Amino acid sequence: MTTTLRRNDYTLSDEQDQLVAMLRSLFSEKSPISVVRDAEPLGFDAQLWATVRDNGLLTISVPAEAGGDGGGLIELVLTGIEIGRTAAPVPLLDHVVALRTLARLKDEGVELAEGSWESALAGETILSLAPISSWELGAELVPSGALAKSVLAFKDGSVILMTREGLAEQAPNEGCTPVAWWDPTDASVSVTTLLSGDQAAELWELTRREWRIATAASLVGILAMAGEIARAYSVERQAFGVRIAQFQAISHDLVDMHMDELTSRNMTLKAAWLTEHEPDFRPELAAMAMAQATRSVLRSTAKAVHVHGGMGITLEADISLFYRKAAAWALVGGGTRRDLEEISKAVDRRAIERTRWHETHELAKR
Amino acid sequence: MDFSEVELTAEQQAFEKELRDLLDTNWTPDYAHISLDHDRAPDAVRTGMVERGWIHPHFAPDAGGAGLGEIEQQIISSLFEEFYMASPGGNDLLIPTLDKHGSEWLKANVLPGLRTGELSTCLGYSEPDSGSDMAAAKTRAVRDGDMWTINGQKMWTTGAHHADYVFLLARTGPIEEKHRTLTMFLVPMNLPGVQATPIWILGGGRTNVTFYTDVEVSDDYRIGGVNDGWSVMSTPLATEHGAGVVTEGVTPVNGSMGQSFSRTFAKLIDGAIDWAASRKDAEGRSRLEDPLVRMALAEAMLDLEMCWNAAGELGKPMAAEALATNADRLADMAAPEGILDFGVDGKIAAGIIASQRLHSPGTAIYGGTTEIYRNNLARRLGLPRPY
Ligand SMILES: Cc1cc2nc3c(=O)[nH]c(=O)nc-3n(C[C@H](O)[C@H](O)[C@H](O)COP(=O)(O)OP(=O)(O)OC[C@H]3O[C@@H](n4cnc5c(N)ncnc54)[C@H](O)[C@@H]3O)c2cc1C
Numbered sequence: 001m002t003t004t005l006r007r008n009d010y011t012l013s014d015e016q017d018q019l020v021a022m023l024r025s026l027f028s029e030k031s032p033i034s035v036v037r038d039a040e041p042l043g044f045d046a047q048l049w050a051t052v053r054d055n056g057l058l059t060i061s062v063p064a065e066a067g068g069d070g071g072g073l074i075e076l077v078l079t080g081i082e083i084g085r086t087a088a089p090v091p092l093l094d095h096v097v098a099l100r101t102l103a104r105l106k107d108e109g110v111e112l113a114e115g116s117w118e119s120a121l122a123g124e125t126i127l128s129l130a131p132i133s134s135w136e137l138g139a140e141l142v143p144s145g146a147l148a149k150s151v152l153a154f155k156d157g158s159v160i161l162m163t164r165e166g167l168a169e170q171a172p173n174e175g176c177t178p179v180a181w182w183d184p185t186d187a188s189v190s191v192t193t194l195l196s197g198d199q200a201a202e203l204w205e206l207t208r209r210e211w212r213i214a215t216a217a218s219l220v221g222i223l224a225m226a227g228e229i230a231r232a233y234s235v236e237r238q239a240f241g242v243r244i245a246q247f248q249a250i251s252h253d254l255v256d257m258h259m260d261e262l263t264s265r266n267m268t269l270k271a272a273w274l275t276e277h278e279p280d281f282r283p284e285l286a287a288m289a290m291a292q293a294t295r296s297v298l299r300s301t302a303k304a305v306h307v308h309g310g311m312g313i314t315l316e317a318d319i320s321l322f323y324r325k326a327a328a329w330a331l332v333g334g335g336t337r338r339d340l341e342e343i344s345k346a347v348d349r350r351a352i353e354r355t356r357w358h359e360t361h362e363l364a365k366r
Numbered sequence: 367m368d369f370s371e372v373e374l375t376a377e378q379q380a381f382e383k384e385l386r387d388l389l390d391t392n393w394t395p396d397y398a399h400i401s402l403d404h405d406r407a408p409d410a411v412r413t414g415m416v417e418r419g420w421i422h423p424h425f426a427p428d429a430g431g432a433g434l435g436e437i438e439q440q441i442i443s444s445l446f447e448e449f450y451m452a453s454p455g456g457n458d459l460l461i462p463t464l465d466k467h468g469s470e471w472l473k474a475n476v477l478p479g480l481r482t483g484e485l486s487t488c489l490g491y492s493e494p495d496s497g498s499d500m501a502a503a504k505t506r507a508v509r510d511g512d513m514w515t516i517n518g519q520k521m522w523t524t525g526a527h528h529a530d531y532v533f534l535l536a537r538t539g540p541i542e543e544k545h546r547t548l549t550m551f552l553v554p555m556n557l558p559g560v561q562a563t564p565i566w567i568l569g570g571g572r573t574n575v576t577f578y579t580d581v582e583v584s585d586d587y588r589i590g591g592v593n594d595g596w597s598v599m600s601t602p603l604a605t606e607h608g609a610g611v612v613t614e615g616v617t618p619v620n621g622s623m624g625q626s627f628s629r630t631f632a633k634l635i636d637g638a639i640d641w642a643a644s645r646k647d648a649e650g651r652s653r654l655e656d657p658l659v660r661m662a663l664a665e666a667m668l669d670l671e672m673c674w675n676a677a678g679e680l681g682k683p684m685a686a687e688a689l690a691t692n693a694d695r696l697a698d699m700a701a702p703e704g705i706l707d708f709g710v711d712g713k714i715a716a717g718i719i720a721s722q723r724l725h726s727p728g729t730a731i732y733g734g735t736t737e738i739y740r741n742n743l744a745r746r747l748g749l750p751r752p753y
Contacts, residue, residue, distance in 0.1 A: 002379075002382065003382055003445060004371055008618055016367075242753045245744075246750050246751070252740040255747065258743070262680060263680070266619070266677065267671060267672065284667075288668050291668055292671075347660055347664065348654070350636070354636055362394055363395055364396035
């Protein structure tokens with residue numbers, strides 16, 4: 001046996017820092033909570049969509065050969081975090097993940113319908129994907145499915161593109177996220193098979209991973225904002241003559257929320273970097289980032305609501321909005337059980353390494 | 367951002383081989399040595415490392431080290447992990463403090479041995495009536511000219527039975543003045559009146575009660591000013607807590623103890639995988655294929671990855687709690703064998719799960735309790751002190 005070491009460097013480059021600063025000011029200016037509320041119940045703001053498009057955010061993480069700006073998953077993660085911080089009502093993450101997969105297909109020589117790539121790249125049509133399609137038969141709920149013209153899915157060993165004429169109707173939900181039922185057997189849906197065989201499975205696996213990473217990033221943003229809101233309230237609200245942050249039952253929860261945020265953030269960045277640079281190394285990391293962000297955002301937004309006392313559960317409180325968004329955004333991909341199923345494949349990989357360890361080492365008798 | 371594999375240079379590979387040979391020759395991996403902040407590497411390994419300047423490899427060769435870098439330090443951690451070996455025990459926490467505050471005499475006579483690791487130290491902060499509230503220490507040092515007389519009792523003096531010196535927190539003025547009347551000393555453990563008796567803890571580790579009865583020590587052993595003890599000890603304490611750990615290289619971001627708890631946690635998972643690989647269900651299928659077992663292991667692996675991503679001070683409470691939760695989870699997964707001890711027929715991976723379940727509550731206490739950590743972390747978030 002020999003040792004292998006890896007770097008553990010989470011720092012952002014200067015350009016990435018600048019990107020974050022740009023995104024922070026863009027989304028806080030253009031997606032204040034009033035915009036988010038006005039966009040409900042659909043969860044979409046056409047003007048904000050035009051703004052993100054005009055600011056080049058749809059093409060940032062699309063390969064240069066396909067007409068994008070050649071940025072990668074880290075840039076997508078940084079964008080996702082800012083989207084989450086403001087609960088921005090735009091389907092940017094689903095759209096960009098779908099664009100990245102279509103760009104790979106184009107690169108493989110797959111023909112897309114005339115003009116469809118260009119209009120998607122320009123944000124004139126919206127794309128999405130069906131993250132749970134490989135598990136489901138028939139109809140399934142699709143994130144951004146009420147906005148999308150076309151949806152990527154994986155059925156019977158093939159990557160398919162479902163396209164419909166009119167828009168699908170939103171399935172109403174408390175988070176006011178634009179999910180909708182899509183059914184490949186529906187008469188109003190036309191289905192094109194884009195890729196089959198091992199290559200298709202591999203491509204879908206990568207697509208799923210990128211979607212998990214992008215979605216986890218948006219949850220990191222929700223975690224960050226929920227933490228900020230709760231901390232601000234905790235030093236303002238008084239009870240028994242002291243600020244409520246002086247009660248450890250409150251401050252320790254705030255610390256735990258902070259731990260959830262930072263670990264979710266680091267795991268998402270690490271998964272993004274490795275998926276991009278070494279996709280074969282620890283392929284479970286994307287599912288881990290998503291599972292961590294999901295469980296964190298569920299429990300931490302609940303704590304953030306609780307810190308507000310009764311005010312927390314009122315519909316007009318900002319924190320209750322983030323609580324609603326948390327579950328809707330986190331669970332549209334099928335929930336942590338599916339992430340854990342993916343993670344459990346790492347058990348087999350570790351079991352092989354253990355066998356190698358036992359072949360190399362004797363063990364003291366006990 | 368960078369998570370790529372490090373290409374080891376020829377020298378680094380040779381370093382790894384030399385260390386591997388040292389460990390191979392002197393040690394058989396032992397599942398009972400998987401955490402163990404309360405044990406240390408065997409003497410042959412320690413001596414071999416002292417001779418090579420590897421206890422503090424990052425120090426310059428003329429300062430007791432070997433002039434090696436972060437990579438070699440990580441190779442050491444990684445091999446110790448592979449060999450299930452307790453730490454060689456270093457004096458990292460104290461050397462910077464002695465450099466800064468130590469008397470000339472200590473610097474000339476003790477510091478060199480601490481630097482090579484030939485001499486070792488233990489920490490004498492806690493007492494029967496004060497743990498979290500360290501500034502309530504009662505152990506008293508009274509001055510008479512150039513000599514001090516020390517009387518009192520310390521609790522939980524881990525490693526005192528191996529150590530050459532104790533870094534002792536003593537009261538040198540009215541106790542009402544709390545942290546303003548504390549002074550630090552480096553007291554030789556072999557002085558008359560110093561005595562260590564064992565305390566056995568859950569999981570089989572040993573720590574000690576230490577008694578100080580009319581211990582006479584010269585002023586040369588004082589560290590820092592009289593009544594300056596609180597500020598003198600703040601640096602090693604913060605280091606122990608993992609504050610300010612910023613690495614951009616290969617060192618895990620999880621600070622201090624959280625790192626060793628995470629390594630222990632990794633071994634717990636490995637032990638559970640060994641168990642699953644060795645057991646079959648009623649249909650003759652490997653337990654590794656059992657969906658319930660896989661789910662429990664996947665959750666444990668997720669928690670471990672979370673610990674490795676918990677930076678600095680967050681690392682300790684997170685890893686301590688994850689270790690405890692997962693020791694329960696895996697004992698439950700492997701029930702009923704999960705409760706069996708080392709050396710028992712049918713034990714799991716030599717009893718690793720049961721012993722770590724026993725050990726884990728301590729990780730949330732020693733080196734500062736998880737509540738104290740959360741108090742500190744809350745302050746760093748800008749929150750007011752508890753009322
Ligand atoms: C195995 C082991 C090894 C150790 N090794 C060493 C060593 O080498 N040297 C050394 O000096 N000490 C050592 N310690 C002592 C350790 O640092 C203390 O046990 C620890 O700081 C807690 O102190 P205590 O045990 O007196 O508990 P207490 O301080 O009495 O705490 C009891 C409980 O009250 C809680 N509590 C206390 N204060 C607060 C607060 N302000 N806010 C919220 N909750 C609070 C604690 O979190 C804990 O749950 C060791 C302890 C153990 C168990």
